[in-house]
Amino acid sequence: MIILSLAAALSAGSIGLDDPAPRASPWLGEVSKDRLIADVRALEGFGTRHLLSGNADPTRGIDAAGEWIKRSLDAAARANPPLETRIESFEVPPGVRVPGGATVRNVVAVVPGTMKEAARRAYYVVGHYDSRNADVLDATGPAPGANDDASGTAVVMELARIIALRPLESTVVFLCTSGEEQGLLGAAAHAQNIASTAPYAVMGVFNNDIVGDPSPAPRALDAASWPGGRVPSNEAMQAAQGPDPRRVVRVFSEGVPRRAGAADLATLRSLAAESDSPSRQLARFIAFVAAREGLAVAPALVFRQDRFLRGGDHAAFNDAGFPAVRFTTLHEEYSRQHVGVERRQDGEYGDVSRFIDAVYLAEVARVNLAALVHAANAPRPPLKVRIITASLDAATQLAWSPSPEPDVAGYEVVWRETTDWQWRHALDVGDVASARLPLNKDNVFIGVRAYDRDGYRSPVAFAAAAKE
Numbered sequence: 001m002i003i004l005s006l007a008a009a010l011s012a013g014s015i016g017l018d019d020p021a022p023r024a025s026p027w028l029g030e031v032s033k034d035r036l037i038a039d040v041r042a043l044e045g046f047g048t049r050h051l052l053s054g055n056a057d058p059t060r061g062i063d064a065a066g067e068w069i070k071r072s073l074d075a076a077a078r079a080n081p082p083l084e085t086r087i088e089s090f091e092v093p094p095g096v097r098v099p100g101g102a103t104v105r106n107v108v109a110v111v112p113g114t115m116k117e118a119a120r121r122a123y124y125v126v127g128h129y130d131s132r133n134a135d136v137l138d139a140t141g142p143a144p145g146a147n148d149d150a151s152g153t154a155v156v157m158e159l160a161r162i163i164a165l166r167p168l169e170s171t172v173v174f175l176c177t178s179g180e181e182q183g184l185l186g187a188a189a190h191a192q193n194i195a196s197t198a199p200y201a202v203m204g205v206f207n208n209d210i211v212g213d214p215s216p217a218p219r220a221l222d223a224a225s226w227p228g229g230r231v232p233s234n235e236a237m238q239a240a241q242g243p244d245p246r247r248v249v250r251v252f253s254e255g256v257p258r259r260a261g262a263a264d265l266a267t268l269r270s271l272a273a274e275s276d277s278p279s280r281q282l283a284r285f286i287a288f289v290a291a292r293e294g295l296a297v298a299p300a301l302v303f304r305q306d307r308f309l310r311g312g313d314h315a316a317f318n319d320a321g322f323p324a325v326r327f328t329t330l331h332e333e334y335s336r337q338h339v340g341v342e343r344r345q346d347g348e349y350g351d352v353s354r355f356i357d358a359v360y361l362a363e364v365a366r367v368n369l370a371a372l373v374h375a376a377n378a379p380r381p382p383l384k385v386r387i388i389t390a391s392l393d394a395a396t397q398l399a400w401s402p403s404p405e406p407d408v409a410g411y412e413v414v415w416r417e418t419t420d421w422q423w424r425h426a427l428d429v430g431d432v433a434s435a436r437l438p439l440n441k442d443n444v445f446i447g448v449r450a451y452d453r454d455g456y457r458s459p460v461a462f463a464a465a466a467k468e
């Protein structure tokens, strides 16, 4: 057990941004904007990738696109044998968006983890390769889907090539789903299958959907957009406009897990853990890593599962009980989303590759890759992290179950104000499974993370409470 003075605890207030920890630069330097935009254009070139567009034409439609993704990854796998590829298929019954039912084919590539103890943990990078236009049942009309979601698919393919070159300690799964536009069909089938067969523990899912077109905001600074021309303060105007969209990518995460049952919700309420789900810890971890790595595009965390009237494959993973977040550009240009390709009076419509910014897309890929390298090389977060509340006590007594990897070097207790979005303070408590800190547990949220000999930190495990 470790007992520290309050002064020592507070002086250790850095969150670890300045210590000599590993960098992901060997991986980040491999990201190629040229390959990314070439993949987006190749996917656009299939004309439509609507789920029901069939397999009659080897140059057009969903099956041709899926085969092309698989062949591209196979080419990377020949150069880098750790990459294993396959197409998995699921039959889905008739529904509103699939009147006759359908066969949904996901393209899956896996780089097994290099450390035995870590290889049964998996991180996912996901994008959907199907597309749609204005009519969700139009299986033949043009649906280039460059931003939605050839951009995300290109990120998945690029990261698969790079991780195959430099595998990580944990397993990484690269998943290009189909049937997303018809109701998250491929992701749901995959996630449910993994939940029931449990070939590995899914530690985190990075879903990339609409990540290539950093369009500016729609006219928030225009006085005429506000009711009666009543404009708010300059500060509020700036907040409405947001930062430069080329410098940020939104990361959506669920707060209260969709899967939480009545007992889970009661526990969440008693801990005030509405904003501390595993998905939200993953989002905070992505922001932490991006700051460490000094990336050109910063994650802008949004504390909700997704946008209004929109969904994404991460929700299917959340439904299966897995931590999952969504990457999306700061603003969306609706004239380039779920529409036909046409010229209208007010401009060009269509989700075409001309609007994809390859430099931005490469930076989004680097945000994913940096977080992936850190998470998959770090130890598993400690389990059963709990504040011992057996008696009234102003201090904080913590206990946890250690992480299983042989290279674990120790643990950090982290904390933040209850109103703060990010873990703000960290204290290295060494290679122990309990610690006593002179922190008033009533006034802060507390978590624990593991670190290894290289300095990689795990995502944070939020501290529950136990009367032991």
Ligand SMILES: [Zn+2]
Residues within 6 Å of the ligand: 128, 148, 149, 180, 209, 210
């Ligand atoms: Zn999409």
